[in-house]
Amino acid sequence: MVGWQAMNHADLDQLLILQEKDARIARLRKELAALPEQRTRLLRQMEAIKQKALDAKKEVAGLEKDIRDVEGTIENKRSYIGKMKTLQSNTRKNEEYQKCIQEVEKTEAAIDELENAELELMERLETAKESLAQKILKVQDSQKEMEEILARFDRTAETDKQLLDNLTAERADLAAAIPEDSLGEYERMTKSKGVPVIVPMDEKGHCGGCHMVVTDNARMKVLGGHETVYCDNCHRILH
Numbered sequence: 471m472v473g474w475q476a477m478n479h480a481d482l483d484q485l486l487i488l489q490e491k492d493a494r495i496a497r498l499r500k501e502l503a504a505l506p507e508q509r510t511r512l513l514r515q516m517e518a519i520k521q522k523a524l525d526a527k528k529e530v531a532g533l534e535k536d537i538r539d540v541e542g543t544i545e546n547k548r549s550y551i552g553k554m555k556t557l558q559s560n561t562r563k564n565e566e567y568q569k570c571i572q573e574v575e576k577t578e579a580a581i582d583e584l585e586n587a588e589l590e591l592m593e594r595l596e597t598a599k600e601s602l603a604q605k606i607l608k609v610q611d612s613q614k615e616m617e618e619i620l621a622r623f624d625r626t627a628e629t630d631k632q633l634l635d636n637l638t639a640e641r642a643d644l645a646a647a648i649p650e651d652s653l654g655e656y657e658r659m660t661k662s663k664g665v666p667v668i669v670p671m672d673e674k675g676h677c678g679g680c681h682m683v684v685t686d687n688a689r690m691k692v693l694g695g696h697e698t699v700y701c702d703n704c705h706r707i708l709h
């Protein structure tokens with residue numbers, strides 16, 4: 471430690487007040503810096519909710535197309551039956567007549583199967599439509615909720631910036647009243663360690679910064695209260 475000569479013990483009280491401001495400034499800056507990421511996370515969640523609604527919409531459209539396809543096939547088979555029946559009533563050949571009856575029976579059975587499949591598809595469509603309706607509601611609710619949260623972020627940002635301006639001004643006034651050597655040392659320390667750099671020592675002799683027990687010699691000096699004492703471990707100033 472080279473700075474101990476520069477830090478005047480008499481300036482510690484003022485530096486503690488300055489440090490308290492710096493801690494608040496650092497907290498506000500951190501909060502402000504975290505806002506864009508929180509915003510991004512929120513927008514990403516919203517995208518995922520919208521995507522689920524889009525997927526549900528696709529499922530409904532797919533089922534509707536399957537039903538149309540089945541209906542088209544049924545339609546074709548019905549007209550085939552129509553043709554077979556006309557042929558049946560016009561033919562004079564017994565073999566052809568029998569063949570027509572078989573074809574009609576076979577095609578009717580196929581239509582039965584297709585109609586069952588269509589019913590099943592319609593049930594699935596019903597379920598898919600309900601699910602889609604729920605997901606659309608969820609999108610609407612989430613959209614509203616998200617807009618409220620974003621507005622709150624904006625208000626927080628505005629309040630924080632205002633507070634930060636005020637604190638910065640107050641800090642400048644405080645700093646101007648502190649002797650240059652002590653202030654310089656404090657600022658050099660905060661630059662490398664962040665706040666706090668002046669930490670309390672508890673009654674058992676633990677450093678309030680690194681929580682290690684300070685040496686007996688340092689402890690006596692802190693209790694004496696007349697000189698600047700540094701923690702041997704983390705080199706913060708003890709008070």
Ligand SMILES: [Zn+2]
Pocket residue numbers: 677678679680681682701702703704705706
């Ligand atoms: Zn320490």
